[in-house]
Amino acid sequence: MVTKRDYYEVLEISKDATQSDIKKSFRSLARKYHPDKNPDDPSAENKFKEIQEAYAILSNVDERRKYDTYGHNRPGGSPFGPDGFQGVNINIDDLFGGGFESIFGQIFGSSRSNSRRKKGGDLLVRHTISFQSVYDGLDDELEIEALTSCSKCNGSGSKDLDGVRPCPSCNGRGRVQRIERVGPFAQQVVSDCPACNATGKIVTNPCISCNGEGSSYQAKKIKFSVPPGISTGNRIKITGQGEPPRGNVGENGNLYIEIEVLEHTWFERDGADILMALPVNYTDLLLGTTVVISHVDGKDLNIKIPPNSKPGDTITLPRRGLPHMRSSRGRGSVTVLLKLDMPTKISRSLKNKLKELKPEISNSISLEESIIEEAKKRRGK
Template identity: 45%
Template sequence: MADKRDYYEVLDVEKSASQSDLKNAFRRLARKYHPDRSTEPDAEDRFKEIQEAYAVLSDDQKRSQYDRFGHDGPQGSPFGGSGGGFNINLDDILGGDFFSSFFGGGSSRRRTRRGSDILLRHSVDLKDVLNGSAQEVVLDLPEPCTSCEGTGAEGGDLQRCSSCSGQGQVRVRQQVGPFISEGIQPCDVCSGRGQVSDRPCVDCDGRGQELQSNTLRFHVPEGAESGTRMRMRGKGEPAPQGSGEPGDLFIELEVETHPWFERSGADLIMSLPLGYADLLLGTSVTLDHLDEKPLVIKVPAHSNSGDTIEVKKRGLPRQRSGGRGDVIVLLKLFMPSKISKGTRKTLDALRDELGPKDTLESILEDAQERRRS
């Protein structure tokens, strides 16, 4: 390798650098270029280069040889071919926290003593949301097996895991580039619990849990939206091997769509098709409503298709500010697909009266109206 960079240059230190200077330089660069963490495009090559430079310069004998002969030492490169590891303990130099990230981070190292959470989706309708109804759901939930008290072992007998001596974690040696590094991983044999059973419980197949029928009672908050989650503490899966806290049960609400109402926060939007005469002369429409009180929509005379009418405080409860939203009614002209001969005759007679006096003038007016609004 003729174009090999000078080791001092690689580590960005003076020729007179002390061992602690070298170590600091290496630590800084290794953090920057470690292939598992670095985003630099040439990280892997740079990292190898840094390792090699440090391996040589941190060894007094190799360093003096390098100082005298450079890369073309009497025996060629003083570190041999590609195969040899440099046997630097990266963990020592970079600190434990650097390596913990390779093994899934600090928290997962700890034994899991808490059961998993469970998510349950539950459908409610707009009436439930309006009134904040009480719900009752019957379903099977995992609970600790009664025969083995959740341990998963026949008779509840657990032994210390011999693979990890009950620690739940094991030290592993890993090859990272040319280095051997040591880290800690959860024990495979006992899944990090530190205990194993010789004979699995026959009633639960060693799982330590069984399904039990549960009746869950909860209250839908007034004005709840789809996706609202409620937590029931301790109703999740039991802790592994029966020792520790159970997980939580989350109930996620899904609000069903309504046949005609669309929801916009606390407001309810609906469209109301009306005949020409109703729009022109005005009318009053009464509908059944979610709150059992009839919804009365007063359509004033000379209404247009596309107008909206707000029926105040008949929407859904507002979650934060209190009170209720509105029902917003969008008026639409209903156009019958068929009319009788008699109606046709009557309408024909009314044609002139119902239409604009001057077609062009009305087009102009309409255009101006639209520009103003």
């Protein structure tokens, strides 16, 4: 018998690795040793299986605790049953997304598959908030049409208590098992019982209100708070506000609210930092000035433009940006990019004055002068 390697050693992690470390290391090793990637190396297949086994144990909190206590010699034999670990069929693409997690979620017998069955579906809705709300945070509300447990039959789907019988196909378990062989791996596949739709129950006298479904679509109001500093794409999780579990046994799924932040008229956002382009005329760039604009924090933003500024210069106002989400790091900064604002038309009198000033202005522009000088020099050569 070959000695089994330590699971932590297999995954190249330390004993105090977090779940996210474990997942990260598994993903990168599994990608490296996936049989599809190593068709000519028969040892890769065993290595791949070894990595899978280590991951199956260490990613499961209960199993990891047992392994930490007993090592490979735990009482009661292999957690994978009498035949030991058989491998799991993972598509290589799953290793790039999160697809492999649900595969591993099923492998420890029926208790885990039951807990999976008992949770209702998760919901995702999108919700738009103003730019200002990113600064202040917000208590908000939205209405969703969601599958909701029927109040008439308490979600059972049955008109009366006697009208529910255990499903004969799965003996009331809701799940059926079979062995499937995919590529090099034989695996035990547990799937939903088609006869009872995984509820484990057959309704003989259906509830009229929900047609025996146990749930129906109903509008419901959801209250939630948006933390300051939130960004487009962030999701707020509302536990238990998803769909009810099938047969109403178990817990509801979760509701995820994906936030979209509306664009601001002149502010652009980079995390907690705010950027803005400020059009300034020629004389203000040259002589300097202070531009005052109203800001998201309720105080004015005083942008001091120093004399002799150029278009493209930036002015940074530290700690006047947006708050960092769920962090005490304070606020980001505001960066103002100066742009030259050219008038579209000018009055006759201004035109005349500029003509008068032109010789003087031309002389004072060093850049233009140096270009002309440089060009003359080059021609002279």
